[in-house]
Amino acid sequence: MENVTIHGIKSNPYPTGEVPPEELGSRAGHHRARDYARYERYERENPALDSETHDAAHARYTNETHGIKRGQNVFQGVVRVSTPDLHKPDMLHTIYLALFKHMMDWIQGVLKRRGPQKAVNDAWKALPPYAGLFVPKKAYTEVTEWQGKEMRNLGRCLLAVLAVALRQPDSTWMQPFRRALTCVRSLLDFTIMAQYRSHTPEAISYMEEYATQFHETKDIFLEFRISKQTQEKADELRKELRRQRA
Amino acid sequence: MRERVPPSQRRRIRDDHREEENDQRMEFIHSKSNFNFVKMHLISHFRHHIYMFGNIPMYFTEYGELAHKEQIKDGWRGSNEIDAARQILSSYSRQHAIRMRILNFQCLQRAGADLTTEVVEHLEKTRPTPTPPAHRRSLKGRRDNIHDVVHFRRACDMSPQTIWRELIRYSRLSLPPERRLLENLSILRALPVELLTQLEIPVLAFQESGVYDIHRARCTGARLFCNQTSRNDCVWILASGENMYCALRGRLPARLIALFQNPVRLYAAGYCLSPRRGSIHALGRLPTTIGLRRCGNRSAQRHYPGAHNCGYWDDHRPGASDTGDRAALACQLSDRFTHV
Numbered sequence: 001m002e003n004v005t006i007h008g009i010k011s012n013p014y015p016t017g018e019v020p021p022e023e024l025g026s027r028a029g030h031h032r033a034r035d036y037a038r039y040e041r042y043e044r045e046n047p048a049l050d051s052e053t054h055d056a057a058h059a060r061y062t063n064e065t066h067g068i069k070r071g072q073n074v075f076q077g078v079v080r081v082s083t084p085d086l087h088k089p090d091m092l093h094t095i096y097l098a099l100f101k102h103m104m105d106w107i108q109g110v111l112k113r114r115g116p117q118k119a120v121n122d123a124w125k126a127l128p129p130y131a132g133l134f135v136p137k138k139a140y141t142e143v144t145e146w147q148g149k150e151m152r153n154l155g156r157c158l159l160a161v162l163a164v165a166l167r168q169p170d171s172t173w174m175q176p177f178r179r180a181l182t183c184v185r186s187l188l189d190f191t192i193m194a195q196y197r198s199h200t201p202e203a204i205s206y207m208e209e210y211a212t213q214f215h216e217t218k219d220i221f222l223e224f225r226i227s228k229q230t231q232e233k234a235d236e237l238r239k240e241l242r243r244q245r246a
Numbered sequence: 247m248r249e250r251v252p253p254s255q256r257r258r259i260r261d262d263h264r265e266e267e268n269d270q271r272m273e274f275i276h277s278k279s280n281f282n283f284v285k286m287h288l289i290s291h292f293r294h295h296i297y298m299f300g301n302i303p304m305y306f307t308e309y310g311e312l313a314h315k316e317q318i319k320d321g322w323r324g325s326n327e328i329d330a331a332r333q334i335l336s337s338y339s340r341q342h343a344i345r346m347r348i349l350n351f352q353c354l355q356r357a358g359a360d361l362t363t364e365v366v367e368h369l370e371k372t373r374p375t376p377t378p379p380a381h382r383r384s385l386k387g388r389r390d391n392i393h394d395v396v397h398f399r400r401a402c403d404m405s406p407q408t409i410w411r412e413l414i415r416y417s418r419l420s421l422p423p424e425r426r427l428l429e430n431l432s433i434l435r436a437l438p439v440e441l442l443t444q445l446e447i448p449v450l451a452f453q454e455s456g457v458y459d460i461h462r463a464r465c466t467g468a469r470l471f472c473n474q475t476s477r478n479d480c481v482w483i484l485a486s487g488e489n490m491y492c493a494l495r496g497r498l499p500a501r502l503i504a505l506f507q508n509p510v511r512l513y514a515a516g517y518c519l520s521p522r523r524g525s526i527h528a529l530g531r532l533p534t535t536i537g538l539r540r541c542g543n544r545s546a547q548r549h550y551p552g553a554h555n556c557g558y559w560d561d562h563r564p565g566a567s568d569t570g571d572r573a574a575l576a577c578q579l580s581d582r583f584t585h586v
Contacts, residue, residue: 012284015284016291019287023282023287024282024283024284024286025280025282025286026281088295088299088305089288089302090306090307091302091306092306092307092308092311093307094288094289098285099285099286102283148311149308190289194302198301199301204293204296204297207293211292218281222275222276222281223275223276223279225279226275226278227278227279230274230278230279233274233278234271234275234278237271237274238267238270241270242267245263
């Protein structure tokens with residue numbers, strides 16, 4: 001949330017570049033970096049954004065799509081400060097508390113639908129102690145709040161737990177499970193590579209590969225990204241279909 | 247009149263409908279759902295960031311969140327909670343300034359600068375960083391009514407010959423010459439002994455300098471432990487010098503049946519139940535325990551009776567099924583803790 005204030009943007013849009021919301025999930029290529037001087041110019045040229053002129057409407061549209069908040073920004077006009085570059089990749093909030101958490105939701109979704117949820121919980125609880133590893137005492141579903149440290153631990157042992165629990169799926173679920181495991185693995189590998197203290201071009205290319213693989217295989221979890229509205233609409237659709245048949 | 251449809255066909259039609267419904271629903275969900283959230287896209291910047299600014303752990307916010315405790319919360323606790331903001335701000339900066347000053351003085355002192363006696367005195371008294379408390383092994387749970395070897399053997403139900411033989415053997419093999427026991431039966435008989443039930447072993451946490459995990463080795467003999475069955479942990483003992491037992495380097499897996507202490511600080515002992523004979527095999531100092539955790543391995547329990555509390559790592563390689571291999575494997579594990 002600090003970013004939002006510093007960057008002078010609304011709470012949802014992307015901080016460093018002008019990535020349209022519908023492309024956030026894809027592995028999109030280059031996007032124009034945010035240029036605050038340009039935004040300022042827009043504002044100066046269209047002082048009456050609330051008016052009904054064509055230009056104002058255009059500017060409003062631009063602001064809307066780029067998620068810019070009108071008004072002063074802390075770093076506005078400061079020489080040699082590039083606001084979009086202020087954003088630094090942060091493992092804690094980007095990966096441990098965001099992507100891992102999402103991923104666990106998806107995995108829970110898969111397991112709930114068709115999977116050995118109990119086996120996963122058992123494997124989770126039976127983890128042996130190991131130096132530097134925090135041994136979980138509760139099953140995953142019993143824990144309500146997750147700290148960054150716990151999420152990091154989870155990242156360490158998650159793949160092993162899933163591999164143990166899903167080792168003998170029935171034939172129809174073989175393929176989805178394998179794909180899901182690949183997806184989880186590539187994200188975990190990516191995380192591990194990102195934690196390296198020094199890199200070679202080769203290591204970075206590995207990291208990129210894992211990220212690509214993650215994006216390629218993540219569609220297996222697509223149905224668990226369902227929003228409430230979509231859920232409602234889908235239910236309505238089904239009802240409609242039944243009514244037609246009756 | 248409506249045509250009658252046989253039940254099997256009806257069921258088939260119903261199933262078909264349901265499948266169609268599900269397919270349509272899935273299609274709809276897939277078309278409407280997406281992965282479009284900000285953090286999904288953020289990971290694509292990592293590569294560029296590494297090239298521009300160096301590794302990513304440098305920018306972890308975890309450190310900042312940890313600093314919150316020292317810089318803000320401790321300051322708040324130290325304040326009188328009235329107009330606390332100023333006190334919090336000054337508290338940390340004061341601590342920081344004092345630490346910096348002490349470091350400066352120390353640096354000057356090392357460079358041979360001329361400091362006043364007051365400053366030198368102060369420097370000797372204070373340390374810029376608090377030293378972590380020294381952790382020592384501690385024996386706990388002293389049992390009453392046991393004063394010498396005779397009482398001790400009665401409590402543990404062992405023959406005196408075994409105890410004396412093993413005591414002498416142990417003192418010859420692993421004690422330094424100046425601390426060896428006198429091999430005189432009457433002296434040994436009168437040797438004062440305390441019997442205890444628990445040894446706490448601090449083990450330095452992995453990659454940490456001041457954080458210790460406390461491993462507890464317990465032996466309750468035939469007594470109950472926490473209203474459950476008795477507990478006699480499986481441990482590694484240092485039974486002799488490093489050149490013995492080849493890969494095990496003087497260590498033996500053992501079941502702890504007694505912990506005792508005497509004036510020569512021969513203070514912990516375990517007995518190895520040899521896999522074949524089940525007889526008392528060795529007496530030794532306790533180097534460490536390896537992970538006290540249920541292992542649930544049948545064959546391990548067969549080889550080491552009561553091994554349910556041994557952190558025993560079983561590997562499923564086909565060639566590794568004999569005890570020797572396993573013991574070596576477990577020994578490698580215990581090597582992580584050789585500093586104990």
